[in-house]
Amino acid sequence: MEFGWDDEHSGYRTELVSFLNEELPDHWHGETAILGSEANTKYSRRFAGLLAERGWLTPHWPVDFGGFDASPWMLAVLGEELWSRGEPRGPQYMNANWIGPSIMANGTPEQQARYLPPISRGDVIWCQGFSEPDAGTDLASLRTRAERDGDVYIVNGTKIWTSYGDVAEHCYLLVRTNPDAESHRGITVLLVDMPTPGLQVSTIPGVVGDHSFNELIFTDVRIPVANRLGDENEGWTVVREALSYERVGSPRWARAAFMLNETIEVATADGRTIDPIAIEAIGIAKAACEAARVLSYRVIDERARNIPPSPNGNLARVAMVQAERLVAEACLAIDAGHTLTYRSPSNYQFRKSLAAGVAAGAYEVQLNLISRLHLGLPKG
Amino acid sequence: MDFNLNEDQSAVHDAMSTLLARHAGPLRLRELGGDEPTYDHELERHLEAAGFLDLAGHGSTNRLDAALVQEAISLALGTVATSSRLLIAPSLPEAIKGPVSVIAAGHRGPARFAADAVALIVIGDHEVRFVAPPPAPVERVVSRLGWPVGQLDDVPHGDVMIDVDPAEVLAWARIAIAIELVGAMRFATDMAVGYVTERKQFNRALGSFQAVQHGLAECAVAVEGARWLSLEAAHNGTPEAAAAALTHAIQATKVVFPRTHQYCGAMGFTQEFDLHLATMRVVALRAEGEALGRPGMALARQRWASLSS
Ligand SMILES: Cc1cc2nc3c(=O)[nH]c(=O)nc-3n(C[C@H](O)[C@H](O)[C@H](O)COP(=O)(O)OP(=O)(O)OC[C@H]3O[C@@H](n4cnc5c(N)ncnc54)[C@H](O)[C@@H]3O)c2cc1C
Numbered sequence: 001m002e003f004g005w006d007d008e009h010s011g012y013r014t015e016l017v018s019f020l021n022e023e024l025p026d027h028w029h030g031e032t033a034i035l036g037s038e039a040n041t042k043y044s045r046r047f048a049g050l051l052a053e054r055g056w057l058t059p060h061w062p063v064d065f066g067g068f069d070a071s072p073w074m075l076a077v078l079g080e081e082l083w084s085r086g087e088p089r090g091p092q093y094m095n096a097n098w099i100g101p102s103i104m105a106n107g108t109p110e111q112q113a114r115y116l117p118p119i120s121r122g123d124v125i126w127c128q129g130f131s132e133p134d135a136g137t138d139l140a141s142l143r144t145r146a147e148r149d150g151d152v153y154i155v156n157g158t159k160i161w162t163s164y165g166d167v168a169e170h171c172y173l174l175v176r177t178n179p180d181a182e183s184h185r186g187i188t189v190l191l192v193d194m195p196t197p198g199l200q201v202s203t204i205p206g207v208v209g210d211h212s213f214n215e216l217i218f219t220d221v222r223i224p225v226a227n228r229l230g231d232e233n234e235g236w237t238v239v240r241e242a243l244s245y246e247r248v249g250s251p252r253w254a255r256a257a258f259m260l261n262e263t264i265e266v267a268t269a270d271g272r273t274i275d276p277i278a279i280e281a282i283g284i285a286k287a288a289c290e291a292a293r294v295l296s297y298r299v300i301d302e303r304a305r306n307i308p309p310s311p312n313g314n315l316a317r318v319a320m321v322q323a324e325r326l327v328a329e330a331c332l333a334i335d336a337g338h339t340l341t342y343r344s345p346s347n348y349q350f351r352k353s354l355a356a357g358v359a360a361g362a363y364e365v366q367l368n369l370i371s372r373l374h375l376g377l378p379k380g
Numbered sequence: 381m382d383f384n385l386n387e388d389q390s391a392v393h394d395a396m397s398t399l400l401a402r403h404a405g406p407l408r409l410r411e412l413g414g415d416e417p418t419y420d421h422e423l424e425r426h427l428e429a430a431g432f433l434d435l436a437g438h439g440s441t442n443r444l445d446a447a448l449v450q451e452a453i454s455l456a457l458g459t460v461a462t463s464s465r466l467l468i469a470p471s472l473p474e475a476i477k478g479p480v481s482v483i484a485a486g487h488r489g490p491a492r493f494a495a496d497a498v499a500l501i502v503i504g505d506h507e508v509r510f511v512a513p514p515p516a517p518v519e520r521v522v523s524r525l526g527w528p529v530g531q532l533d534d535v536p537h538g539d540v541m542i543d544v545d546p547a548e549v550l551a552w553a554r555i556a557i558a559i560e561l562v563g564a565m566r567f568a569t570d571m572a573v574g575y576v577t578e579r580k581q582f583n584r585a586l587g588s589f590q591a592v593q594h595g596l597a598e599c600a601v602a603v604e605g606a607r608w609l610s611l612e613a614a615h616n617g618t619p620e621a622a623a624a625a626l627t628h629a630i631q632a633t634k635v636v637f638p639r640t641h642q643y644c645g646a647m648g649f650t651q652e653f654d655l656h657l658a659t660m661r662v663v664a665l666r667a668e669g670e671a672l673g674r675p676g677m678a679l680a681r682q683r684w685a686s687l688s689s
Contacts, residue, residue: 161646363642
């Protein structure tokens with residue numbers, strides 16, 4: 001056991017940080033720096049392109065697909081440095097982390113030739129069409145129906161809470177192809193080009209900063225069978241594999257630590273004193289971020305050793321949610337009355353922290369898995 | 381000691397409910413702008429006309445009736461600065477007509493109602509000042525926390541209020557915020573209970589999961605604790621009780637705010653769903669409570685003199 005970084009990874013971090021210090025100051029502020037805003041998504045196309053030029057957008061991809069087989073640690077350094085600045089890749093981190101790899105693992109050569117190059121160039125937005133009005137936490141109960149008609153699927157149904165659905169060029173869509181099978185069995189992944197006839201996208205105004213959700217209504221949308229990813233009715237396995245490491249793919253703890261820093265800097269620059277209560281809260285929040293960090297590293301270590309995903313991923317995710325909430329508490333302790341300004345860091349962090357336990361799967365489901373798989377408690 | 385409303389209080393409660401059902405509530409808040417509303421002068425006029433804003437007379441030490449009225453207003457998401465009129469004004473030499481903004485001396489930055497206020501009440505360590513009219517014009521600040529907010533940069537000195545005890549005024553300001561928090565937290569908890577009762581996943585109501593039940597049960601304990609402590613403080617009016625009420629109400633927000641959102645899932649993040657109308661207000665009230673000086677610290681120091689620096 002040891003906790004040091006080897007030269008390769010610390011060298012990479014130095015290089016990356018100096019690139020970020022050069023690129024970001026001119027672009028990364030105001031609305032652009034708010035993940036999910038229109039300006040942010042727009043800037044992500046420039047930024048991801050610059051990363052791509054340096055081979056840093058998809059370094060962990062195999063050489064055949066334009067990567068250089070970089071270690072999971074390099075990807076972790078990349079994720080950490082970018083999230084600690086608020087994630088300038090915008091939604092494109094999903095492409096690099098799991099949408100691309102899922103297409104590599106399950107796609108036909110035609111699909112790979114079509115979808116992967118734009119991802120590795122950094123110039124495409126994907127959205128994730130999973131949740132439905134009646135299928136949230138219980139995702140496997142999804143009902144959006146795809147019926148085969150010759151060489152197309154005819155899709156009918158509603159997806160909801162689709163982040164980036166209004167700007168995406170493609171949707172990684174989960175549909176039900178066999179309504180008679182047991183719920184996990186009859187699901188299929190389709191790669192949908194957007195816009196497409198019969199698909200109506202409408203925005204659902206939200207309360208988390210500029211992030212807005214969308215509703216996607218499919219009415220007799222015709223999707224070529226050639227756009228199916230993996231086998232029919234095998235979608236659950238495909239998507240589970242794709243997301244198996246995603247619990248630590250978005251190092252939310254790094255963004256939380258960044259917000260903590262922002263709040264302190266804004267308050268200090270404004271000439272406000274930070275009292276001992278707030279200072280203690282800052283320390284507690286920072287320690288929680290560090291705990292989430294080390295628990296995430298443990299998962300990356302497993303991945304680097306090709307150990308199958310374990311409940312350590314659930315532990316890390318729960319720790320991240322807790323860190324986000326403690327950071328919100330600390331930001332409020334620092335800002336006190338200044339929280340009443342919409343653009344203040346604490347106002348923003350409070351909204352953001354709400355999503356932490358919901359957005360990538362419910363906190364309680366993580367706790368259920370920890371109880372069963374980590375503690376070995378009996379099933380209820 | 382009696383935990384039930386007496387006849388007069390019941391009558392007020394019923395009349396308030398009728399008035400608020402007609403002139404307040406989430407729909408009214410949405411008419412005013414939702415999480416970025418304008419001041420509800422109309423509601424204030426109705427409350428005034430019905431005589432609800434003068435329940436605790438000048439010098440009154442028992443403001444429980446006033447606190448009950450304020451709780452109902454807060455539960456109905458009223459966008460009015462009535463808590464200062466109902467709970468603080470009886471400690472001041474002059475009556476307050478119209479909205480005021482209550483701030484700590486040295487306050488600089490955003491303050492609730494500052495752009496609508498006819499006066500500022502500035503609470504210092506040794507004196508309370510009255511700034512009327514406030515420095516004009518006070519610029520509006522977007523907060524998206526469910527209240528009209530104004531920016532106070534240079535607060536004029538104003539007039540020292542003679543024969544006013546700053547500790548007493550601060551105590552009532554704390555009770556006022558605690559009561560407002562209780563109303564908003566009750567609204568949020570009710571929304572979450574409603575959602576998990578209706579919403580089915582895994583072929584069962586979410587509210588049938590024990591994890592959800594326990595989480596909401598803890599919200600209930602937090603809110604009940606804050607509620608009774610605040611009402612008791614409004615009855616007793618001591619600085620120590622006031623600091624305890626606000627400290628506990630703020631602690632309760634740490635349970636109620638994340639949990640109610642957690643259990644309402646993505647629905648809770650939409651403008652369309654009413655939950656945020658209450659929870660965002662909770663954030664603002666809590667910020668205001670902290671801005672008046674850390675209540676937990678105040679409580680500890682009031683109780684144990686040895687802790688004062
Ligand atoms: C910011 C944000 C972005 C999102 N982006 C996307 C996206 O791009 N694409 C997409 O498909 N979806 C997206 N979602 C939706 C997200 O995946 C769902 O919100 C999530 O799966 C929960 O579903 P739900 O909201 O319907 O909550 P519900 O299923 O209604 O659950 C509500 C709450 O009930 C509790 N609960 C549920 N089940 C259990 C249980 N078994 N035991 C104990 N408690 C339980 C949990 O607290 C849960 O949060 C996003 C959500 C958010 C908040």
